[in-house]
Amino acid sequence: MLGSSSGADGSVDAGSTPARKGAGAVRTLRRLSILVCVLVCLFFLPWWTLFSAHTDWPFPVALAGTVLFVAxxxxxPVLMVMGHGxxxxxRAARIADxxxxxxxxxxxxxxxxxxxxxxLIVLGVGDQARSRIVALAVAVIAAALLAWGHREAMRLPRIERLDITVPRLGRGLDGTRIVVLADTHYGPIDRAGWSARVAEAVNELDADVVCHAGDIADGTPHQRREQAAPLGTVRSRLAKVYVTGNHEYSSEAQGWLDRMAELGWEPLHNxxxxxxxxxDSLVLAGVDDMTAASSGLPGHRANLADALAGADPxxxxxLLAHQPKYVSQAASAGIDLQISGHTHGGQIWPFNYLVRIDQPVVHGLSRHGERTQLxxxxxxxxxxxxxRIFAPSEITLLTLRSA
Known part of the structure; x- marks a missing residue:
């Protein structure tokens, strides 16, 4: 059999099919074990704080809370698979999310x-009173933050304005207005009306260039057709450009490139x-998301060399690149300015600290190497x-300035 061999004692080497299947089963079991541990920790601490830890709530209250958390x-995970699989x-996605x-x-x-x-211990508050005070404080703070955070997520994003000096920019391009959209994530909640208001807000900014830095939707172009349609009304003087994000590669990336072209945008597919x-002239370049290579789609991968082929050095x-960490390649190539999204600013505090483990920057302007800004x-x-909690959404207006 190809890919396997037997020794004199009849044993099969590690490259055999049974061995590979065994290794795959071990990896799957390991992932499931990690998932279970994370879920148990995620739910156990709130349950313990709200319904245990000497709170001594009436039995029906404690029972109802326990049943809710255990269920x-x-x-x-079941609803996540149903909603995002x-x-x-x-409906399942809305409940799970x-x-x-x-x-x-x-x-x-x-x-x-x-x-x-x-x-409270230092102040000498007794066990039951202390535990109930803590439980009520957590419940009230969480409820208030979730109500406010939902309003922040559903509102029209604020306009973030920033001037960026690009030393190699010609004087004729001084004052060029770049409007940035990213991570619109049209999804299980129908936000067609919100999408239309975003397009109107962009048009009021009188942009020279409008960029969409990826993660346009969670779902296929057919599923999110109505939510994405207002992007076709966006206006700009010079160009409207778009690159894929990681979420496109779980929902028909090529279909989204084609759909954006139908809506009048220039897909910068490498x-x-x-x-x-x-x-004066400015090169607008774009690369596929860094996850594109593992998607299995032919011709999809982040390729800066292809993106810049034929450009005047x-x-x-x-450069549009969905993930900030692509800036290492951008800096090596001497890119002047990279625009990215992906992080959501953390979206729900304190998740921003976990995002920072994976990405060099969570939000804002940063410098990388001698020339490159991100x-x-x-x-x-x-x-x-x-x-959205302590991480407000944004429509960004970048004004480019020459040296």
Whole structure:
């Protein structure tokens, strides 16, 4: 048999099919074990804070809370698979996403409640009173933050304005207005009206160039057709450009490239175009998301060399790349300005600290190497949980300035 061999004692080497199947089963078991541990921890701490830890609530209250938390542990992954897997049930996704957001906020503030508990111990407050005070404080704070965070997620994003000096920019391009959208994440909650208001807000900014830095939707172009349609009304003087994000590669990336072209945008699928203003030129380049290579789609991968092929090396380059961490390649290539999204600014505090482990920047303007600057948007929409807490959404207006 190809790929396997037997020794004199009849044993089969590690390359055999049974061995590979065994290794695959071990990896699957390991992933499931990690998932179970994370879920149990995520739900246990809020349950313990709210309904145990010497709170001594009346039995019906404690029982109802316990049943709710115990049922939610297996329900969450099942609903996630139903909502974001092949079935793509929007109802299941809405329930799962909301549950994830609620339990994350409860978990974070349950962890922080240890400080309040310590203060109450110092003040000599008894066990039951102390535990009830902590439980009520966590419940009230979480409820208030979730209500406010939902309003923040569903509102029209704020306009973030920033001037960026690009030393190689020609004088004719001084004052070029770049409007940035990112992470619109049209999804299980129908936000067609919100999408139309975003397009109107962009048009009021009178942009020279409008960029969409990826993660346009959670779902296929057919599923999110109505939500994405207002993007076709966006206006710009010079160009409207778009690159894929990681979420497109779980929902028909090529279909989204084609759909954006139908809506009048230029998909920068490892390619560039040149815009001119006042006699000077600027290269607008874009690369596929960093996850494209593992998607299995032919011709999809982040390829900066292809994106810049044929471009005049003396011209300044604005690069669209969905993930901020692509800036290492951009800096090596001498890119002037990279625009990214992906991080959502953390979306729900304190998740921003976990995002920072994976990405070099969570939000804002940063410098990398001698020439390259990176602007990371907090995103225009939201992914999954319909909450934004201490990470407001944004439509970004970047004004380019020459030296």
């Amino acid at each position: 939610a542990v297996p329900a969450l 092949r079935r793509r049930s929007d 909301t549950t994830l957001g609620v339990v994350w906020v409860l978990f974070a503030w349950s962890a922080l409640s240890g400080l309040l508990r310590l203060a 390619r560039h175009l040149v815009v001119e203003r006042g006699g 003396d011209l300044p380059v604005l 602007y990371t948007s907090r995103g225009t929409g939201f992914w999954g949980p319909p909450f």
